[in-house]
Amino acid sequence: xxxxxxxxxxxxxxxxxxxxxxxxxxxxxxxxxxxxxxxxxxxxxxxxxxxxxxxxxxxxxxxxxxxxxxxxxxxxxxxxxxxxxxxxxxxxxxxxxxxxxxxxxxxxxxxxxxxxxxxxxxxxxxxxxxxxxxxxxxxxxxxxxxxxxxxxxxxxxxxxxxxxxxxxxxxxxxxxxxxxxxxxxxxxxxxxxxxxxxxxxxxxxxxxxxxxxxxxxxxxxxxxxxxxxxxxxxxxxxxxxxxxx
Amino acid sequence: xxxxxxxxxxxxxxxxxxxxxxxxxxxxxxxxxxxxxxxxxxxxxxxxxxxxxxxxxxxxxxxxxxxxxxxxxxxxxxxxxxxxxxxxxxxxxxxxxxxxxxxxxxxxxxxxxxxxxxxxxxxxxxxxxxxxxxxxxxxxxxxxxxxxxxxxxxxxxxxxxxxxxxxxxxxxxxxxxxxxxxxxxxxxxxxxxxxxxxxxxxxx
Numbered sequence: 504x505x506x507x508x509x510x511x512x513x514x515x516x517x518x519x520x521x522x523x524x525x526x527x528x529x530x531x532x533x534x535x536x537x538x539x540x541x542x543x544x545x546x547x548x549x550x551x552x553x554x555x556x557x558x559x560x561x562x563x564x565x566x567x568x569x570x571x572x573x574x575x576x577x578x579x580x581x582x583x584x585x586x587x588x589x590x591x592x593x594x595x596x597x598x599x600x601x602x603x604x605x606x607x608x609x610x611x612x613x614x615x616x617x618x619x620x621x622x623x624x625x626x627x628x629x630x631x632x633x634x635x636x637x638x639x640x641x642x643x644x645x646x647x648x649x650x651x652x653x654x655x656x657x658x659x660x661x662x663x664x665x666x667x668x669x670x671x672x673x674x675x676x677x678x679x680x681x682x683x684x685x686x687x688x689x690x691x692x693x694x695x696x697x698x699x700x701x702x703x704x705x706x707x708x709x710x711x712x713x714x715x716x717x718x719x720x721x722x723x724x725x726x727x728x729x730x731x732x733x734x735x736x737x738x739x740x741x742x743x744x745x746x747x748x
Numbered sequence: 749x750x751x752x753x754x755x756x757x758x759x760x761x762x763x764x765x766x767x768x769x770x771x772x773x774x775x776x777x778x779x780x781x782x783x784x785x786x787x788x789x790x791x792x793x794x795x796x797x798x799x800x801x802x803x804x805x806x807x808x809x810x811x812x813x814x815x816x817x818x819x820x821x822x823x824x825x826x827x828x829x830x831x832x833x834x835x836x837x838x839x840x841x842x843x844x845x846x847x848x849x850x851x852x853x854x855x856x857x858x859x860x861x862x863x864x865x866x867x868x869x870x871x872x873x874x875x876x877x878x879x880x881x882x883x884x885x886x887x888x889x890x891x892x893x894x895x896x897x898x899x900x901x902x903x904x905x906x907x908x909x910x911x912x913x914x915x916x917x918x919x920x921x922x923x924x925x926x927x928x929x930x931x932x933x934x935x936x937x938x939x940x941x942x943x944x945x946x947x948x949x950x951x952x
Contacts, residue, residue, distance in 0.1 A: 516951055517758045522891035531763075531889030534809035535941045541895070541951035542915050548871050549882050549897075550952050552832035554822065554847035560786065572779065595755045606771025616767045616777060617854075618816075630779050632771045668765060670772055674834055676822045677952065681886055681893060683762040697763060700891045706760045732756045 581610025787849025797826025813857025
């Protein structure tokens with residue numbers, strides 16, 4: 504891996520796969536989506552560089568949402584799951600040392616947040632956030648309870664599919680991404696106005712974590728597999744030319 | 749057409765939702781993590797350069813503050829170097845992180861960063877970029893993080909020669925990217941997601 508050629512231009516955001524800014528069906532986007540199209544320019548050093556996070560920021564239980572806010576000897580209520588996968592770029596290069604921050608509702612679909620109004624019970628042993636850093640091969644893994652679907656004030660009867668939020672830092676700020684993982688087989692996915700901001704069915708499929716019996720721990724936890732692909736650099740000889748500068 | 753041969757397809761973005769603070773600024777969200785939120789401080793004692801404060805608010809298309817937003821900034825140090833393993837031009841000030849993150853205030857949508865004024869960035873091709881700070885904004889209703897830049901009002905000549913600002917033909921639009929100096933070493937930078945003063949956003 505070369506740190507040189509740091510002016511290497513990143514590929515554009517994929518307009519076919521990324522969500523639309525404005526969606527009549529997702530009410531919150533109506534007043535929060537810019538009317539003007541964003542202005543494109545080739546990535547400069549400000550986008551090519553990015554912050555780095557050391558493994559020392561990760562606490563002992565940050566990867567374990569079943570226990571990281573639980574009282575001693577207790578654990579969060581809900582189906583125990585492992586979520587794992589690999590972060591790579593569009594060129595297939597693994598992205599090591601990527602910081603993933605995750606947050607989610609509890610098994611009943613309730614967030615631990617002052618503005619949360621859903622009647623489902625809070626779980627005193629569940630906080631709903633964690634973080635991990637990818638290994639050298641770009642892989643990551645965390646343990647949690649499967650979040651529940653929940654109703655939200657949008658249409659008269661909208662329910663979010665069960666999901667886990669992911670915030671992802673690659674080495675370049677151009678790769679900064681926040682997304683959501685859904686769960687294979689959830690009938691709410693196709694009904695969800697937020698999912699519907701993505702027009703490509705294939706792109707929606709890529710946000711669905713797949714049941715992974717290979718990684719499931721017998722008599723303990725089921726596993727879901729979710730890979731993340733960040734923008735990659737355009738591969739041109741031009742990039743190599745700049746190494747010498 | 750791209751000359752590269754991409755093998756994998758980008759993961760789509762989804763909104764950060766109304767509870768992004770739980771995951772990204774858990775202490776702010778009231779979760780007892782026992783540590784400071786990431787990005788809550790950019791500078792350490794002895795940092796080089798001119799210390800500045802940047803405050804602002806995020807507003808929606810009706811001028812209402814966006815109270816569930818999160819704002820991140822990324823910038824060069826006083827000398828124009830980035831604190832990043834991908835920085836090849838030299839070593840940035842070790843007392844400066846360059847990256848900051850703020851949860852917007854639950855009433856005002858306000859954010860505030862204590863940082864240093866970045867230097868001009870002279871890239872590997874010798875192109876000079878006016879001092880700037882990248883802003884990245886996420887919130888409920890924002891389906892992909894919005895990317896914009898702050899430029900400084902006291903860098904008139906550098907701004908006039910900046911290749912990114914040169915892409916914007918409308919002077920009123922350029923004005924949305926220039927912070928207002930409100931006091932010595934104190935700047936105001938409001939972000940309008942929509943409306944008459946809609947901030948210029950970038951796809952970069």
